[in-house]
Amino acid sequence: MDATQKQELRRLFASRLTGAVRMYLEACTHCGTCIPACHAYASEPELRHSSVGRAENIRRLFWRHFRPQGRLAGWLNEAVELSEDWMEKVYETAYTCTGCRRCVTYCPFGIDTQQIQSIAKLLLIGAGREPQVLSMLADMSIAKGENVEATKASFTQAVQGLEEEVIARWRSEAGREAIPIDEKDADLLYVALAGKHSIIPAAAIMNAAGENWSLSYFEAVNFGAFVGNPEKTREISQRIIDEAVRLGVREVAICECGTAYRVMKFMMGELPFRVVSFVEVIARYLREGRIQIDPRKTEQRLTYHDPCQIARNGGVMEEAREILAHLTRDFVELQPNRVENWCCGGGGGLVAMGEKEFRMRSARVKAEQVRATGAEVLATACENCHTQLSDLNEHYALGMRVAFLSDLVSQALVASQ
């Protein structure tokens, strides 16, 4: 690694050194409380799979490059110099951690592993060593924002092609499209993913509630956040923010995608509209009596996986229970659940990167937790979790059906009695 590159990486590192991040790097007492909290460690007890183990890879660089005692007597803190070899450790810190933040809730100092991980991700981008697939996906999203006019007509046509499937779940009111797009003065902008499974159930539910809504042209997921690039994260979100402002909506509802929700809700600063997860929207409709669901339509025993970015890191937990109480008479909680729920093991970009062998190995504890419920249906509210849980279901022969909350709700909609 030449001096110019080292200088650039040092600059990137410094750009993340807020007061809080410095505290996270300096305050660790190596007490080890966080170690068993990580699903990867619980599945495969090796120190490198623990929060503190991963953080040390970055902490040792910090001592060397940002602390005088690290420069003068590096051996004291095992300080290390930035180097090509050490970048492999940095990669391990960035991409064996899902950013689930379960460890944070156990650390007596609240040391935020995800903030330390974000330094690792930024250094990898600076060194051109980040997973190319994540950068490719982020660039695609940005290019889509620049060319939206060129594809509006074909996208609208494809969405219209889904209307029959929406109406099969819930007829829409006369004179209203089953999937409205570009509705000026809509109250709610719904931001889906590319797949129809994230559009049809939500459309049926919103139509049943008589919502004045509009479907976004853009996908909710933010690969800028997965790869840890702050500028791209902002650009990708900005497409949706601009659309929401143009339509004058009061609320932006993010589909069942944990990262998309967390980024829009907590990382975009003050916005001229409310940001909610679609889970909150469904719970609100039930609370206000705007939709009814028949619990007899979900007869099998059901359990629910709290997606880390919606529950622990997003605060949406009881809303899911409100929905579940309407949805079934045979609900069993995962143990532990809510803030303490085990991560599915697929976050932080791992699903998009493939990494199946590691994902399955590091989430053994998740599979065991799910199996212990004896449930037949495993519901969740995040695309990423859904994919990972489906892979675990197959890999560990759990014999369950993995389902989105919105899908279960839309299948059980009934007219008010």
Add this chain to the structure above:
Amino acid sequence: MGDYSIAKTLDYKGLPCPMPVVKISQDIGSVDVGEVIEVLTTDPGSLADFPAWAKTSGNEILETQQDEGTIHIFVRRVK
């Protein structure tokens, strides 16, 4: 349909996010430069995602067609 032959048809129907784009970025390498892949999908978002991917990866979307719920995307490998 334009005047070209299809080297391969790939079925991406029902794949979760972001697999259609991840798969095309891998599968494009399985045909020669100049050859065309037909992708079948049911994702409305692919109609915007694939042109954006083509622009950033330097490939070409020749056309898209929609019939009875299936979307056909014709991708030419350029590089």
